Amino acid sequence: MDLSAISPTLLIASLMVAATPILLAAIGEMVVEKAGVLNLGVEGMMIMGAICGFIIGVETGSPWLGFLAAALGGAVLALLFGVLTQVLLSNQVATGLALTLFGLGLSALLGQGYVGVKAQTLGRIDLGPLSDLPFVGRVVFGHDPIVYLSLALVVAVWAFLKFSRAGLILRAVGESHEAAHALGYHVRRVRLAAIAFGGACAGLGGAYLSLVRVPQWTEGMTAGAGWIALAIVVFASWRAGRVLVGAYLFGGITVLQLNLQTAGAKVPVELLSAAPYLVTILVLVLISRRAGRAGAAPADLGKPFHASA
Amino acid sequence: MANDDVSFTVARGGIHALLGENGAGKSTLVKTIYGLVKPDAGTMRLSGAPFAPEDPRAARTAGVAMVFQHFSLFEALSVAENVGLGMENPPGQRDLSRRIREVSQAYGLPLDPERLVGDLSAGERQRVEIVRCLLQDPKLLIMDEPTSVLTPQEVAILFATLRKLASEGTSILYISHKLEEIRALCDAATILRGGKVVGACDPRTTSAADMAEQMVGAAFKAPTSRGGAPGAPVLQVADLSLPPMSQFGTPLRQVSLTLRAGEVLGIGGVAGNGQDELLSALSGERLSTPGAVTLEGRDVSRLRPTERRRAGLLCAPEERLGHSAAPDMSLTENAAMTGADRKGMLRAGFLDWSAARGFAEDIIARFDVRTPGPHVAARSLSGGNLQKFVIGREVLQDPRVLVVNQPTWGVDAAAAAAIRQALLDLAAGGAGVIVISQDLDELLEISDRFAALNEGRLGEPVPTATLTMERIGLMLGGAHDLEAAS
Numbered sequence: 009m010d011l012s013a014i015s016p017t018l019l020i021a022s023l024m025v026a027a028t029p030i031l032l033a034a035i036g037e038m039v040v041e042k043a044g045v046l047n048l049g050v051e052g053m054m055i056m057g058a059i060c061g062f063i064i065g066v067e068t069g070s071p072w073l074g075f076l077a078a079a080l081g082g083a084v085l086a087l088l089f090g091v092l093t094q095v096l097l098s099n100q101v102a103t104g105l106a107l108t109l110f111g112l113g114l115s116a117l118l119g120q121g122y123v124g125v126k127a128q129t130l131g132r133i134d135l136g137p138l139s140d141l142p143f144v145g146r147v148v149f150g151h152d153p154i155v156y157l158s159l160a161l162v163v164a165v166w167a168f169l170k171f172s173r174a175g176l177i178l179r180a181v182g183e184s185h186e187a188a189h190a191l192g193y194h195v196r197r198v199r200l201a202a203i204a205f206g207g208a209c210a211g212l213g214g215a216y217l218s219l220v221r222v223p224q225w226t227e228g229m230t231a232g233a234g235w236i237a238l239a240i241v242v243f244a245s246w247r248a249g250r251v252l253v254g255a256y257l258f259g260g261i262t263v264l265q266l267n268l269q270t271a272g273a274k275v276p277v278e279l280l281s282a283a284p285y286l287v288t289i290l291v292l293v294l295i296s297r298r299a300g301r302a303g304a305a306p307a308d309l310g311k312p313f314h315a316s317a
Numbered sequence: 318m319a320n321d322d323v324s325f326t327v328a329r330g331g332i333h334a335l336l337g338e339n340g341a342g343k344s345t346l347v348k349t350i351y352g353l354v355k356p357d358a359g360t361m362r363l364s365g366a367p368f369a370p371e372d373p374r375a376a377r378t379a380g381v382a383m384v385f386q387h388f389s390l391f392e393a394l395s396v397a398e399n400v401g402l403g404m405e406n407p408p409g410q411r412d413l414s415r416r417i418r419e420v421s422q423a424y425g426l427p428l429d430p431e432r433l434v435g436d437l438s439a440g441e442r443q444r445v446e447i448v449r450c451l452l453q454d455p456k457l458l459i460m461d462e463p464t465s466v467l468t469p470q471e472v473a474i475l476f477a478t479l480r481k482l483a484s485e486g487t488s489i490l491y492i493s494h495k496l497e498e499i500r501a502l503c504d505a506a507t508i509l510r511g512g513k514v515v516g517a518c519d520p521r522t523t524s525a526a527d528m529a530e531q532m533v534g535a536a537f538k539a540p541t542s543r544g545g546a547p548g549a550p551v552l553q554v555a556d557l558s559l560p561p562m563s564q565f566g567t568p569l570r571q572v573s574l575t576l577r578a579g580e581v582l583g584i585g586g587v588a589g590n591g592q593d594e595l596l597s598a599l600s601g602e603r604l605s606t607p608g609a610v611t612l613e614g615r616d617v618s619r620l621r622p623t624e625r626r627r628a629g630l631l632c633a634p635e636e637r638l639g640h641s642a643a644p645d646m647s648l649t650e651n652a653a654m655t656g657a658d659r660k661g662m663l664r665a666g667f668l669d670w671s672a673a674r675g676f677a678e679d680i681i682a683r684f685d686v687r688t689p690g691p692h693v694a695a696r697s698l699s700g701g702n703l704q705k706f707v708i709g710r711e712v713l714q715d716p717r718v719l720v721v722n723q724p725t726w727g728v729d730a731a732a733a734a735a736i737r738q739a740l741l742d743l744a745a746g747g748a749g750v751i752v753i754s755q756d757l758d759e760l761l762e763i764s765d766r767f768a769a770l771n772e773g774r775l776g777e778p779v780p781t782a783t784l785t786m787e788r789i790g791l792m793l794g795g796a797h798d799l800e801a802a803s
Contacts, residue, residue, distance in 0.1 A: 173401070173407070176394075176398055176401065176402060177402065179391075179393075179394065180391050180394065180398075180402050183391040183392065183393050183394060184389075184390075184391050184392070186389075187389040187390060187391055188391075188402075190353065190373065190385065190389040191373055191374075191389055191402055191403055192352065192353075192372045192373030192374040192375075192376075192377070193402075304393065306393070307392060307393060
């Protein structure tokens with residue numbers, strides 16, 4: 009095994025790329041769950057974002073329009089979930105699972121003519137001399153805009169939930185919809201907005217796969233990334249900073265194990281492939297073990313809200 | 318129909334009492350004023366202007382504030398965040414925290430704005446609600462049972478606050494079951510029964526018995542205490558110390574007590590002084606060191622709740638929904654939950670549901686629980702009815718020792734009297750009863766001996782007959798709590 013073939017600089021740079029789809033989906037889902045809604049359809053919204061973004065990206069030649077379409081596609085699918093669960097009061101778990109199946113099927117149908125097509129991808133931002141700095145240049149300044157957008161989104165969500173009044177109301181709705189309703193807040197409206205935001209984020213994450221990371225369309229290309237995003241939200245105990253840690257840890261181990269495989273490590277491939285899941289969950293469990301009450305789930309997570317007198 | 322053709326007027330700067338049993342329509346009426354329920358017919362006027370709030374925020378903007386009976390608080394949020402959520406235009410967090418400190422100290426309701434509400438006791442939570450309202454400078458302040466968890470000193474301070482607010486021109490709509498309180502505080506009263514106004518009076522000149530009669534529609538029985546010497550010790554607690562349940566909880570410090578057969582021991586104390594901890598140590602939810610809890614000579618310190626129940630030590634905790642009853646399960650299921658073993662509902666590990674239903678029906682009949690039947694969910698019962706069910710469930714299991722926490726909190730006068738009578742009857746039958754309560758009148762009425770719990774320490778029990786209100790106040794250490802605030 010030749011470990012010297014693995015360059016730490018490239019490793020870190022590529023783990024950020026590998027982690028971005030999961031990070032986007034997870035931070036969106038975190039907001040949804042903070043509002044008290046459990047949307048298990050992340051995988052379906054991601055893949056819808058992947059195909060919507062890819063189609064628009066190919067047809068218009070603009071990856072930016074592709075990302076916009078992906079966010080819209082994810083949000084529309086999420087709102088379908090929102091109407092079913094919030095207005096028609098269907099069961100959130102069952103509806104979320106159905107949303108995943110629906111998204112996988114619909115995306116396969118939409119993407120039939122796009123298999124093997126190549127899309128215009130996003131370039132790295134060229135910051136001139138900054139990008140030429142050793143290590144830092146590649147790791148900090150050498151990415152495409154969506155990577156920075158995802159990081160900015162984590163900070164924005166953290167600040168929104170911690171400091172803004174709207175964020176406080178969102179948390180209050182997730183904590184006790186009865187009490188929020190008694191105080192005159194619009195539980196359903198807040199939740200629908202959160203669901204749409206979560207869908208848009210998942211859509212962006214999916215489009216990052218089909219437009220940047222791969223970049224082409226294959227059926228079922230999200231390959232469980234949505235489920236990992238869901239798990240990361242839980243194990244990150246609904247905290248934006250920990251979602252970032254979790255997503256990057258997962259991305260890092262994924263990239264590392266791929267590198268180890270090519271370097272010919274004497275470890276069974278199955279074990280290497282399972283490593284990202286095992287390590288991520290283990291680390292986040294260890295972190296949340298110390299969190300106490302502050303790390304608890306929103307109290308009304310997944311409970312249906314029916315406005316009564 | 319929850320309200321039928323109700324008319325009344327609250328004077329500017331007046332303290333107006335709204336009296337009625339549970340289910341008389343008081344809650345619906347105040348929800349209408351607060352914009353949570355829209356009336357089918359009729360009009361409201363606030364300061365002369367037509368008033369028809371679309372939602373609670375419109376009501377708050379118009380100057381109506383409300384302290385809820387069932388707390389409208391968010392457990393995972395801090396005190397300051399909870400207060401901010403109930404205000405229309407809250408200042409920044411730092412300003413808000415400062416104002417909460419100021420107001421809470423000015424009105425003798427000490428509060429730390431940074432604490433999580435989930436770690437507060439019932440009494441402290443109510444302070445949050447009251448402070449939230451006071452910060453809004455309301456024109457009309459609606460208070461639903463505000464004193465049920467306060468000590469006499471705190472009640473006195475609250476009353477002074479309310480009188481001060483009233484003299485500044487704030488109108489107060491005051492809902493309470495405590496008739497003496499209404500007589501001391503209010504200058505007008507409207508009495509509701511079955512959704513209708515059945516009377517109006519000046520509580521300063523009307524006797525409590527008269528008001529109670531109008532409210533209930535018939536005279537109700539006050540509990541009769543029985544004399545008789547207490548028997549042999551049934552429960553002994555020796556040097557019981559336990560760390561707090563949460564980082565903001567109160568540790569138990571060397572609690573010792575002896576409960577005799579046929580005796581009611583009252584334990585008073587300001588909320589958050591270790592009541593929940595004491596109950597959980599006795600019920601077996603938390604285990605204690607060997608030898609700490611002895612039931613009829615048997616060491617039960619290391620036994621779990623089910624085993625303690627089997628041995629005859631039964632408990633009814635304070636929180637009705639979620640602690641002593643599972644809100645979404647039926648009364649039958651709730652009856653089986655603690656009664657299965659002692660009422661012989663178990664056959665080789667399987668539950669005999671017809672026996673469980675019979676037991677639930679027995680509780681409903683014997684304790685006058687108003688409900689369509691044992692199949693309804695516990696959540697759908699009003700507070701008083703569910704409390705009667707919960708207490709009845711334990712009493713009918715014929716315990717050797719029964720420990721209850723806040724048995725009549727938020728329960729109307731008639732139901733409270735029935736619950737107290739049931740506890741007295743149980744003691745008369747030879748069982749030992751521990752009543753943990755923040756309602757001192759209740760403790761004085763039913764207990765043979767009285768002890769105070771202060772910062773996790775239990776004082777020496779004193780025969781109730783020898784007590785005065787002042788002495789009790791000192792025992793509770795309420796003065797200490799208030800000093801910390803000023």
